Amino acid sequence: MKLAFSTLACPRWSIEQVVENAVRLGYDGIELRLLDGEVIDPVKDAIKVRQAIALARDNGIDVCTLDTSCRFNQHDPQVREAHLTDLFNWIDLAHEQEVPILRVFGGAVSKDLSPQPSEEQQNEWMIDALRRGAERADPADVIVALETHDAFSSALRVRTILQGVNSPSVAALWDSQHPYRVGESVEQILEALDGHIAHVHVKDARKPAPGSSVWELVLMGEGDVPVREILAALKKQNYEGYVSVEWEKKWHPEIPEPEVALPQHITWLKSALA
Numbered sequence: 001m002k003l004a005f006s007t008l009a010c011p012r013w014s015i016e017q018v019v020e021n022a023v024r025l026g027y028d029g030i031e032l033r034l035l036d037g038e039v040i041d042p043v044k045d046a047i048k049v050r051q052a053i054a055l056a057r058d059n060g061i062d063v064c065t066l067d068t069s070c071r072f073n074q075h076d077p078q079v080r081e082a083h084l085t086d087l088f089n090w091i092d093l094a095h096e097q098e099v100p101i102l103r104v105f106g107g108a109v110s111k112d113l114s115p116q117p118s119e120e121q122q123n124e125w126m127i128d129a130l131r132r133g134a135e136r137a138d139p140a141d142v143i144v145a146l147e148t149h150d151a152f153s154s155a156l157r158v159r160t161i162l163q164g165v166n167s168p169s170v171a172a173l174w175d176s177q178h179p180y181r182v183g184e185s186v187e188q189i190l191e192a193l194d195g196h197i198a199h200v201h202v203k204d205a206r207k208p209a210p211g212s213s214v215w216e217l218v219l220m221g222e223g224d225v226p227v228r229e230i231l232a233a234l235k236k237q238n239y240e241g242y243v244s245v246e247w248e249k250k251w252h253p254e255i256p257e258p259e260v261a262l263p264q265h266i267t268w269l270k271s272a273l274a
Contacts, residue, residue, distance in 0.1 A: 001234065002242050003269055004029035004064050006201075009247035010258040011037040015052045021258075022061045025266050029062035031244045039069060042089040053097050064242045065145075065199055066090060066099050071107030072129035073122050073151055080129055087133050087144070095140035101199050102137075102144050103173050104130075106152030106161075122151065127164035134167035145173035145198040148189075153178035155192040162196055171198035175246070177205050177225050181215065186229050190237065197239065201246040202227055202269070217248060217255050220268040228272050235273065243269065 004027055007018055011034055022030050032040060035048050042049070053063045068090045070083045090102050106126055109117055126146075133144050152158055158172050172193045179189045204223035205215040220227060231243070245265045249255060 001231075001239060001273060002028040002062075002064070003245070003266055004031050004062070004242045005245040005247065005262055005265070006031040006033050006067065007035065008033040008067075008250045009245065009262060011250040013258065015048075015055060018052075019056050019059050019061055021262065022056070023059055025263055026270075027061070027262075027266060029064040029242060029244075030056060031065040031067060031242075031246075032063060033067035034250060037250070040066070042066075042068070042086065042093045046093055049093060050097060053099070063097075063099050065101040065103055065244065066094055067103045070104040071150075072104070072126050073107040073109055074125065075109055075113055075117055080125060084129055084132060087129075088136050091133070091136050091140050091142050091144075094142045100141070100143060101173075102142060103147055103199070104133075104144055105147055106150055106158075108151045119157075123157075123160055123164065126152075126161050130161065130165045130170050131167065134165060134169040137169040138167065142169065143198045144170050146170065147173040147201070148175045148179050153182045155179045155184055155189040159192040159196075162193075171196045173197075173199045173201060174230075175201040175203070176227055176230050177203050177215065180225050181205075186226055186233050190233055197234075197241070199241055200230075200234065200239075200243045202230070202243050202265075203246050203248070217252055219256065219261060220265045231269070231272050245269075 018030060035052060056063050070087045072080055072083055074080045094102055137144050146158055148155055148158055174197050204220050204225045204227055205217050206223045208214050247261045
């Protein structure tokens, strides 16, 4: 297993600081979600992405994944088409730069819709969009990885989508928190995603306090997410991909700074893996 971190963790760092810290702390790779603190656009920011990848590789750091904002669980077909166009642009950029994995979301349907679309209808939207994405990704040698997140936090539901798409170019991104949050055990997740895990996001969090639904993001080993069990299970299955620290500092400015979190995470992860 190799260790990376997402630039979501360090919104105030330049790419030079990102690479310097990756080298200093002993990470194998980085995952690009932000550059200069902003979410990346595959067209507008293509030059910056190329420069970031070149700088990382010149310093022995792999760019393991590009994180898109593509969401296909959209009731409006024009919105789905716009996200698909965005994915095509990401695939072209990933192919050009030889980055093997693109993260995508399912997303959540607006609660304002009435009547609400059924889960089966939403699954059909997802399967159709990802089949079309696979047609572009397959010849490009890129894997589109659907994250266990939002309405698709369940690994069982992600399995349904992967089975419907039925392409080696569409796989799963296992986020350590969300399937656990919706009640799935490590054993159930591995059974559901067996052979289809392309990438792993690791984070720890505490369960909501009574009367709340908010999980509190915490440093590794301080929360309730069974990260140690997840790592042991992946190791047993001879998983050789990346485990990437997703410290969500961009979205949660109240959590500790990357100067604290990123050293703590890699120390804990290396200890757990040993």
